[in-house]
Amino acid sequence: MANESESITPPNLYGTNPIKKPRQILPSGRTTLAVILLSTVVFVLVFSNYYPEQIQIVYGSAHTSHQTAITGHEDNGNCKLFNGTWIRDLRGPIYNNMTCPTMPDSKNCGKYGKQMDYVNWRWMPHGCDMAMFEPQLFLNIVQGKTLAFAGDSMGRNQMESLLCLLSQVEAPIKVHSDTEDKFITWHFRSHNFTLMALWTKFLVEESQREINGTLLQSHDMHLDKLDARLAANLHEINILVVSGSRWFFRKNYLYEEGKLIGCIYCSEDNITNFSVISVIQRAFRTALSNLDSHQESRLQLTVVRTATTAHFENGDWNTGGTCNRTEPVGEGTAMTGTGELEIRNVQVEEANRAQKENNHKRGMNIEILDITKAMSMRPDGHPGLHWDNQWMKGYSDCSHWCLPGPIDTWNELLLAVLTKYRKNLEEQ
Numbered sequence: 001m002a003n004e005s006e007s008i009t010p011p012n013l014y015g016t017n018p019i020k021k022p023r024q025i026l027p028s029g030r031t032t033l034a035v036i037l038l039s040t041v042v043f044v045l046v047f048s049n050y051y052p053e054q055i056q057i058v059y060g061s062a063h064t065s066h067q068t069a070i071t072g073h074e075d076n077g078n079c080k081l082f083n084g085t086w087i088r089d090l091r092g093p094i095y096n097n098m099t100c101p102t103m104p105d106s107k108n109c110g111k112y113g114k115q116m117d118y119v120n121w122r123w124m125p126h127g128c129d130m131a132m133f134e135p136q137l138f139l140n141i142v143q144g145k146t147l148a149f150a151g152d153s154m155g156r157n158q159m160e161s162l163l164c165l166l167s168q169v170e171a172p173i174k175v176h177s178d179t180e181d182k183f184i185t186w187h188f189r190s191h192n193f194t195l196m197a198l199w200t201k202f203l204v205e206e207s208q209r210e211i212n213g214t215l216l217q218s219h220d221m222h223l224d225k226l227d228a229r230l231a232a233n234l235h236e237i238n239i240l241v242v243s244g245s246r247w248f249f250r251k252n253y254l255y256e257e258g259k260l261i262g263c264i265y266c267s268e269d270n271i272t273n274f275s276v277i278s279v280i281q282r283a284f285r286t287a288l289s290n291l292d293s294h295q296e297s298r299l300q301l302t303v304v305r306t307a308t309t310a311h312f313e314n315g316d317w318n319t320g321g322t323c324n325r326t327e328p329v330g331e332g333t334a335m336t337g338t339g340e341l342e343i344r345n346v347q348v349e350e351a352n353r354a355q356k357e358n359n360h361k362r363g364m365n366i367e368i369l370d371i372t373k374a375m376s377m378r379p380d381g382h383p384g385l386h387w388d389n390q391w392m393k394g395y396s397d398c399s400h401w402c403l404p405g406p407i408d409t410w411n412e413l414l415l416a417v418l419t420k421y422r423k424n425l426e427e428q
Contacts, residue, residue: 078127081416082370086328086377089122093404094132100164101171105388107160109402114386121328123374123409133412135169139191141418141425146236148196151243154308157400159197161407200227201247203287218251223282226290235296242287243305245343248276277339281346288354292364301421304351305369307343310399311335311379323398325379334376344372367417371410381406
């Protein structure tokens, strides 16, 4: 995608499309007492059934116990962190575009007229509850550390969400950016915390093909080599979140040991055709097995964020696809696109494989941020037509996520992962 510029001077919270609260008509006299008594009885009955005794808070303070299913295998407790449903929560998000100075216009959906009811939902895991994001707790855990998101624009989208969340405690300072905001570094001075976005399409080494100086939509991918710019930054990174899937779905040529071994979506008779899923699996295997092999690597924790769904209906980017839904869908009607569940499965498989290998050699820890199911139920959380789309005027963005929005849940889950490793992070 083209450059997504940031709006440092925040615009009006809801642009020209504010939420109108309904006028309330209050009863009087004896009717008021009857209404209060009846409401109290209903509240007690509903509340006691809605929050069973076994529900726990996933995190809430530095001393809250952490009982989750983070490694891809459910534990013996009740909490299924990555399985659940979306429930109504009228408290709203902890930030908006008046309080987030770094929000890019491409994700500022309220400014461009999107109805904001989609922010009034929160993720409820099966068997436990999740507290709202605590920016101070997050900054306390990562104090003195560097956290990087390595991936494509979806990884950058998660970093943009985290910036907005953390800016409620401290305003970050941008210390580096390339011309397209693909390699960005922010610093939270009072916590000595550095946040980075590292652009990589495949996690492995690649070069875009061209003919007579014109870039093509296909690439040469070296499945046995870690992306060179990612490798060059490992000496600075303590916590790494890796992701990727979107760029694999095109004609890409595959190499190992410098030799062409195949292709995705090939039509040539003399080239072996590989499936997208198998190539993603090989790329993640190479990446995860090479991350801590560099002598200067400071990695303590790598988090694999699973594939997320694009919710185009009646087309795609280029054929008029839209995403006009206004509410989440239920578990039984979750919407997934091409291969997301299969991609998620091989990403989890490779993360588990790498963790077992690292346990034998006492290497870095590897965890899974399994957001595929949760996000498959949120077709309402994309910008759609409501974004700064001068470079693609009239096209719906049903791939990225609005800020604030359901993508903030990714960072709530990330905080749950970091809480699990707080002691280890502080000791090193």
